[in-house]
Amino acid sequence: MNPIIFLCVLSMLPQLGAPSEAPFRAVVEMVSGDSRIFSGESVRLKCSVPDVRSSWSHLWFRGSEQLPQRGQHLILWKMKVQESGKYYCKGVRDSQVGDLMTLQSLPLEINVDGGWVILQVPPEPSLVSDTLKVMCRARGTPPLHEVILYKDAVEVMRQNGLNPYFYLTNLTHEEQGVYSCRASWDIDRRTHSVISADASVQILDVLSLPVLEIVADSDLIPANKMKLICHLQYNARAPAPPINYYFYKNDIRLGIATSENHDLVRRTPGQYSCKAKVPVLGISRWSELKSFEQAKGT
Structure with missing residues (x-):
């Protein structure tokens, strides 16, 4: 065979050991837990590939690091603060040309808080006219006697700690911003009052301006x-x-x-x-x- 033709044929072949990419994007979702949790709590994630005709294995990543766990479900047991980050997955299967991989999923971010109070907000943006539900939660679920919600460090509302949920109805872009909450409770005749870390809330139009x-x-x-x-x-x-x-x-x-x-x-x-x-x-x-x-x- 002509050496030039031989080199051209080689250049058209997949690189040895390099996986091919499938025209699918994997999807990662949260099965249990929350996007904001206390250290010591657990989260379970699920990876899906929108291709029912083939059998796929699943790879997991945090940021650019591939995790040792494989399988459709990823159980993050008793998480540590340093395990916070953006989690992704990919589908992989054998093919005639070697490993075939899906596109990497969109990220699912998990924040692990080592403190005493967190404000749980939905991980996805809210839409104009929606109702936003957030929760002010204390570690160990002590009986709260007051919770306060802040936006951009300004008090928005306060209520009895028996109801730790806040509802922002008929949302507009004015509600977009950085939120936090303060929870107060009594233990051993002492009052504890702790403010959470900040959590961002994004408000989107159903239709953007064309x-x-x-x-x-x-x-x-x-x-x-x-x-x-x-x-x-x-x-x-x-x-x-x-x-x-x-x-x-x-x-x-x-x-x-x-x-x-x-x-x-x-x-x-x-x-x-x-x-x-x-x-x-x-x-x-x-x-x-x-x-x-x-x-x-x-």
Whole structure:
């Protein structure tokens, strides 16, 4: 065989021992425990691969470090403060070309607190108009006689310690910030009053403000056409209801609603915009106007 051809064939083969990547992303979820716990408490995580046709093994990571544990479930027993961090997983299985691995899961962060009081908040961002439920919890669950919630170090509300839960209803972006809580209890005729570490709360719109992109590259799009793309972030809870996209030129709608966030239209000068609408939720958002001027000679 010609040496040059032989080298080309070798270069096209997978590197020896290097795993191939599958078009799936593993999913890590918390089965028991919480994203904020006291040292000495335990958490159980589960790794899933969205591929029911094959059998997968599971690898676990904290940050960039691969953990020795394998299997679909990861039990973090009596955790220590230094075990705080972002946990990931991957699926792996044998294939004809060697190990096949999924994409690494999105991170699940666990904070292990060595103190006496923690404020437990949901690990995922809340949405505008949602109700946020947080809990002020003391180590060992002593009988509390008062709990106080703070936002950005300013008192928000206080209540009897028999109810350690706080509810923030009909959320807006004003509720976004850094929260903490103070819990008070009596032991052996002494009053203990301890404040928790800070916990961040993020509030997202169900629909972000759309941004219209106009693609008029003649190398990619026919010379008499251009592509309108409506970019946005859709944060509805699963199962998310369908979203419709509308495209406009000079405030006149171009065609009918589409479930795709792009459309191919005639390349003509004008003011263009797009609208995203979720009919089931009664929510719609408009992009800002974007001008397009046809280049000379096109």
